[in-house]
Amino acid sequence: MRTTRRSVLAAAAAAPLAACARPSGGPDVIVVGAGVFGAWTAEHLRRAGKRVLLVDQMGPANARASSGGESRMTRSAYGRDAIYTRMALASLEEWRRLSQRATLPLFHNAGVLFFFAEMVDYARDSIAVHRELNLPLEQLDHDAMAQRWPQIDFTGVTLGLFEPEFGALMARRGVEETVARFVAQGGEYRLAHATPGPDGHHVLLDGEAARAEAIVYACGPWLPKVFPELLGQRIFVTRQEVAFIAPPDGDERFEPAALPGWADFNGGDLYYGFPNLEGRGFKIARDTHGPDFDPDTGDRRMSEDGAALLRAFADRRFPALAGRPFTEFRVCQYENSSNGDFLIDRHPDLEGAFLLGGGSGHGFKHGPEVGRMMADLVLGRATEPDERFSLATKATVHARTVL
Numbered sequence: 001m002r003t004t005r006r007s008v009l010a011a012a013a014a015a016p017l018a019a020c021a022r023p024s025g026g027p028d029v030i031v032v033g034a035g036v037f038g039a040w041t042a043e044h045l046r047r048a049g050k051r052v053l054l055v056d057q058m059g060p061a062n063a064r065a066s067s068g069g070e071s072r073m074t075r076s077a078y079g080r081d082a083i084y085t086r087m088a089l090a091s092l093e094e095w096r097r098l099s100q101r102a103t104l105p106l107f108h109n110a111g112v113l114f115f116f117a118e119m120v121d122y123a124r125d126s127i128a129v130h131r132e133l134n135l136p137l138e139q140l141d142h143d144a145m146a147q148r149w150p151q152i153d154f155t156g157v158t159l160g161l162f163e164p165e166f167g168a169l170m171a172r173r174g175v176e177e178t179v180a181r182f183v184a185q186g187g188e189y190r191l192a193h194a195t196p197g198p199d200g201h202h203v204l205l206d207g208e209a210a211r212a213e214a215i216v217y218a219c220g221p222w223l224p225k226v227f228p229e230l231l232g233q234r235i236f237v238t239r240q241e242v243a244f245i246a247p248p249d250g251d252e253r254f255e256p257a258a259l260p261g262w263a264d265f266n267g268g269d270l271y272y273g274f275p276n277l278e279g280r281g282f283k284i285a286r287d288t289h290g291p292d293f294d295p296d297t298g299d300r301r302m303s304e305d306g307a308a309l310l311r312a313f314a315d316r317r318f319p320a321l322a323g324r325p326f327t328e329f330r331v332c333q334y335e336n337s338s339n340g341d342f343l344i345d346r347h348p349d350l351e352g353a354f355l356l357g358g359g360s361g362h363g364f365k366h367g368p369e370v371g372r373m374m375a376d377l378v379l380g381r382a383t384e385p386d387e388r389f390s391l392a393t394k395a396t397v398h399a400r401t402v403l
């Protein structure tokens with residue numbers, strides 16, 4: 001029988017914990033959460049020779065997880081936040097390698113176009129960082145954009161930044177593939193709900209105690225529930241709505257060869273989306289943080305107001321889509337830190353326990369690098385997290401600065 005991503009995961013998930021454990025004992029590290037952050041942490045620890053058990057309550061990149069969407073943008077323009085530019089670049093190498101080995105593509109190199117009404121600090125800083133790092137970034141004026149992408153109405157836009165090397169990651173598939181590779185190379189995966197144990201070396205998996213040298217909690221939007229006292233006021237989970245629209249039949253202008261991933265800064269009310277990736281439809285979403293959201297009980301039906309906003313925006317910027325039917329809606333959540341920086345740190349009170357999350361609506365692309373950083377901390381290769389990723393810098397006031 002042909003081994004597929006799904007069959008590897010299904011076989012691994014069906015194995016009871018006792019069968020997963022090696023004869024020489026239990027795992028060295030348990031990673032809780034098989035979203036993009038946990039999957040890549042597990043993979044880097046495995047590469048370092050550790051025996052790793054990865055667990056998830058509902059499966060890798062499941063429908064409720066933040067990594068469970070169809071596609072995620074990867075880009076290196078981050079204003080002055082060059083740390084994320086470097087991380088996106090390093091991560092893209094891993095995604096490309098994984099994509100080359102996978103049966104179906106994990107990365108579509110469609111390019112990414114950001115556009116602005118006028119020159120703003122974010123654009124100016126992005127240009128400076130790209131120049132400093134010698135990275136390709138095309139600067140375009142209104143007419144150049146209108147000629148190159150006639151399917152977009154650039155009224156009111158004077159500046160565009162185009163990143164040719166970047167594009168779209170196939171999110172759910174990318175995480176499944178990461179976990180399948182991890183399992184195929186000797187890592188262990190199990191479907192289980194985890195509850196922190198009495199100390200940092202113990203965790204209850206479906207009520208059964210398990211021990212490891214280190215336990216990484218990569219629980220995404222569930223982190224505030226897993227550690228309510230510590231993170232309940234430091235991770236802000238918000239409802240985010242996404243829609244897909246069917247392009248006109250037979251119209252190639254919305255295919256990835258003709259249209260890049262795009263983000264309209266729109267005077268601070270940012271909208272973004274993708275071309276018709278793999279026939280899924282033209283993707284459109286609004287980046288503004290929505291209301292508070294519970295990843296377990298939150299209503300995942302699209303709101304009428306949200307659909308109307310996306311419709312109005314699409315009609316204005318992409319006139320050929322006017323009147324075209326929506327093909328799909330998704331409601332997902334951002335798990336925001338106070339300012340948008342990730343959380344990659346030790347638990348302050350439980351020796352052996354580590355905290356990983358705060359993807360803040362832009363974490364997916366960085367999964368490989370975030371996983372490497374977390375693994376370095378667990379392995380003692382890094383003595384302290386980068387200050388920006390420390391728990392100490394996570395405030396209790398939600399005020400985003402990273403975009």
Ligand SMILES: Cc1cc2nc3c(=O)[nH]c(=O)nc-3n(C[C@H](O)[C@H](O)[C@H](O)COP(=O)(O)OP(=O)(O)OC[C@H]3O[C@@H](n4cnc5c(N)ncnc54)[C@H](O)[C@@H]3O)c2cc1C
Pocket residue numbers: 032033034035036037038055056057058059060061062064065066067068069071072073074192193194195218219220221222223226240241242285332333334356357358359360361362363364365366
């Ligand atoms: C609509 C939307 C658009 C986005 N767009 C982009 C984009 O264009 N580019 C980009 O880079 N990023 C984007 N992001 C952000 C990115 O998707 C997230 O930052 C990233 O997926 C977070 O991954 P994670 O592993 O931290 O969390 P998750 O993917 O949520 O994974 C956490 C996992 O932990 C498991 N878990 C939780 N608690 C337990 C427990 N107690 N026991 C066992 N398992 C548990 C869950 O089941 C889940 O699978 C977007 C996010 C959304 C919602």
